[in-house]
Amino acid sequence: MISRFVRDNHISAIGETGLHYTQYNAYGHVREWQEELFRKHLDLAEDIGRMVIVHSLGSFSQALRVLKDYKLTVILHYPLGSYPVSKKTRRLIKTSVERGYYFSIAPKDRFGSLEEVSHLVAREVPKNRLLVESDGPRRKKIEPAVVVKIVDKICHDMKVSEDEAKKILYTNAMKLLEKQI
Numbered sequence: 001m002i003s004r005f006v007r008d009n010h011i012s013a014i015g016e017t018g019l020h021y022t023q024y025n026a027y028g029h030v031r032e033w034q035e036e037l038f039r040k041h042l043d044l045a046e047d048i049g050r051m052v053i054v055h056s057l058g059s060f061s062q063a064l065r066v067l068k069d070y071k072l073t074v075i076l077h078y079p080l081g082s083y084p085v086s087k088k089t090r091r092l093i094k095t096s097v098e099r100g101y102y103f104s105i106a107p108k109d110r111f112g113s114l115e116e117v118s119h120l121v122a123r124e125v126p127k128n129r130l131l132v133e134s135d136g137p138r139r140k141k142i143e144p145a146v147v148v149k150i151v152d153k154i155c156h157d158m159k160v161s162e163d164e165a166k167k168i169l170y171t172n173a174m175k176l177l178e179k180q181i
Helices: 002-008 028-048 060-067 087-098 116-124 146-158 162-180
Strands: 013-020 051-057 074-077 102-105 130-132
Touching: 002 028, 013 028, 013 060, 013 074, 028 051, 028 060, 051 060, 060 087, 087 116, 102 116, 116 146, 130 146, 130 162, 146 162
Parallel strands: 013 051, 051 074, 074 102, 102 130
Antiparallel strands: none
16 A cells, blocks of 8 residues: 555655664664564565665664665665764765765754764765755754755865755755656
C-alpha cells in the first residue's frame, strides 16, 4: 500500500528516517526497535527504487553499519550534528564518501551559524556530494532563506566563489531529483 502511494504520487525519497540516540532513548529495546523500523524504511526504498534521507542524531556510526547492507542513494541529513572534529569523525566522513553518500549541511541557528564539523564536511566531501538545507535543530525557528547564509559560509571551505558554490549545490540537488523521476 505504501509503495503504491509513493509511486503514484511521485515521491522522490523515503525519509527522514534513521536512528535517534539520546539520553531519553538509551535503552537497548528502544534502539533495537528504531533499527527495525529504519530497516523497514530502507527495504521499502530499495524495493521501489527511491533514495533515502537519513537522520542519525547521536548514532552516525550505527546508521552507517545498517546502511552498508543496502544499495541506495543516501542523503545524510546533518549527519554529524555537533560531533567534535576528530579522527573518528574524519573516518566516518571517509566511509560515507567511499559509499557515494551525499551530505546535507544545515544551520545550527536562524543566523546560519555552522558547527565546526559542518566546515569539515564542506572541506572533505567531494563538491558533487554536498547539499544544503534549512532544517536545523528543533525548537529553533529557521527560515529557508538561511540557506544563502550557509552557502556564504561554506564556499570558502569548498574553495570556490559563492556563485560557483550555488551552481554546484543546485546542480547536485537537481541531479538527485532527476534520478528519482
